[in-house]
Amino acid sequence: MSDFRLTRTLPADATDAALRADVSEGLTRYPKSLPPKWFYDARGSELFEEITRLEEYYPTRAEREILLAHAGDVAAASGARTLVELGSGSSEKTRHLLDALPGLHTYVPVDVSESALRGAAGTVLAGRPGLSVHALVADFTRPLDLPDSPGPRLVAFLGGTLGNLLPKERAGFLRSVRERLAPGDGLLLGTDLVKDEETLVSAYDDAAGVTAAFNKNVLSVVNGELGADFPLDAFDHVARWDAEHEWIEMRLRARRALNVKIRELDLVVAFERGEELRTEVSAKFRREGVREELAAAGLRLDQWWTDAAGRFALSLSTA
Numbered sequence: 001m002s003d004f005r006l007t008r009t010l011p012a013d014a015t016d017a018a019l020r021a022d023v024s025e026g027l028t029r030y031p032k033s034l035p036p037k038w039f040y041d042a043r044g045s046e047l048f049e050e051i052t053r054l055e056e057y058y059p060t061r062a063e064r065e066i067l068l069a070h071a072g073d074v075a076a077a078s079g080a081r082t083l084v085e086l087g088s089g090s091s092e093k094t095r096h097l098l099d100a101l102p103g104l105h106t107y108v109p110v111d112v113s114e115s116a117l118r119g120a121a122g123t124v125l126a127g128r129p130g131l132s133v134h135a136l137v138a139d140f141t142r143p144l145d146l147p148d149s150p151g152p153r154l155v156a157f158l159g160g161t162l163g164n165l166l167p168k169e170r171a172g173f174l175r176s177v178r179e180r181l182a183p184g185d186g187l188l189l190g191t192d193l194v195k196d197e198e199t200l201v202s203a204y205d206d207a208a209g210v211t212a213a214f215n216k217n218v219l220s221v222v223n224g225e226l227g228a229d230f231p232l233d234a235f236d237h238v239a240r241w242d243a244e245h246e247w248i249e250m251r252l253r254a255r256r257a258l259n260v261k262i263r264e265l266d267l268v269v270a271f272e273r274g275e276e277l278r279t280e281v282s283a284k285f286r287r288e289g290v291r292e293e294l295a296a297a298g299l300r301l302d303q304w305w306t307d308a309a310g311r312f313a314l315s316l317s318t319a
């Protein structure tokens with residue numbers, strides 16, 4: 001008999017407090033920035049799903065190609081009885097893994113969105129009568145209390161979302177994942193790879209303007225949640241390749257000097273004409289760099305799989 005449990009590890013007002021802190025800190029420092037986690041309200045999540053279907057946005061297709069080709073290899077190499085997925089979202093990617101892990105006992109999807117977790121549970125449980133699903137409403141960038149379940153454990157962090165973390169944040173994140181792994185447990189990591197600037201920039205600045213709408217949506221989130229009056233049409237979407245750091249930056253550039261009132265914070269934020277607010281970094285990786293970052297966290301890179309075109313990589317590393 002399949003079984004579904006959900007645990008909220010975030011207090012109900014945690015999101016509001018975190019948004020207030022991020023906005024007051026990020027918009028009063030120079031240069032201004034906001035963490036990308038705030039993109040994903042219902043509208044932002046819809047826009048991201050649309051992005052994954054864009055011709056220019058190759059990472060989702062590339063990772064799916066790898067999962068379809070190598071889920072069996074992942075299963076054979078990991079022998080996982082428990083699969084923990086960080087930032088599971090719709091669990092669309094996970095189904096390929098679940099299908100390839102016949103001996104799986106427990107699936108632990110972790111996401112900040114309770115609705116995404118509940119929405120995915122029905123699909124995941126359908127046709128998997130023996131599977132236990134223990135969903136965690138949690139921010140995966142914070143230390144996690146994972147439920148007891150049979151080992152070996154495989155933690156999956158897919159989609160290239162690791163790239164949203166700055167190098168120091170990545171080091172802390174990988175160390176905190178390592179601390180939750182027993183010897184023989186594994187980490188399955190999706191990483192987008194360094195490639196030509198034109199391909200990278202167009203993946204984050206598509207012709208139809210879906211990414212531009214996704215980027216501006218963070219202003220709507222701040223407007224809606226904190227009573228701000230960002231005029232979205234006063235900002236232009238910018239996607240830029242930072243060759244030194246090897247990451248894509250998304251920014252919002254003020255077309256004119258303006259003051260934005262944020263009522264809930266009793267704050268007025270001034271933008272100079274042309275001033276840019278950074279809304280996301282999306283780091284791109286090289287195999288050697290991934291090996292080094294994993295090793296620094298105490299993880300050994302065992303397997304490296306890419307799509308046929310070599311655009312994206314899945315790596316399996318063990319504690």
Ligand code: AVJ
Nearest residue numbers: 051159160161164204211282
């Ligand atoms: C979901 C974080 C992997 O960084 O490519 C897509 C988000 N941003 N288009 C990425 C995103 C702009 C995406 N991740």
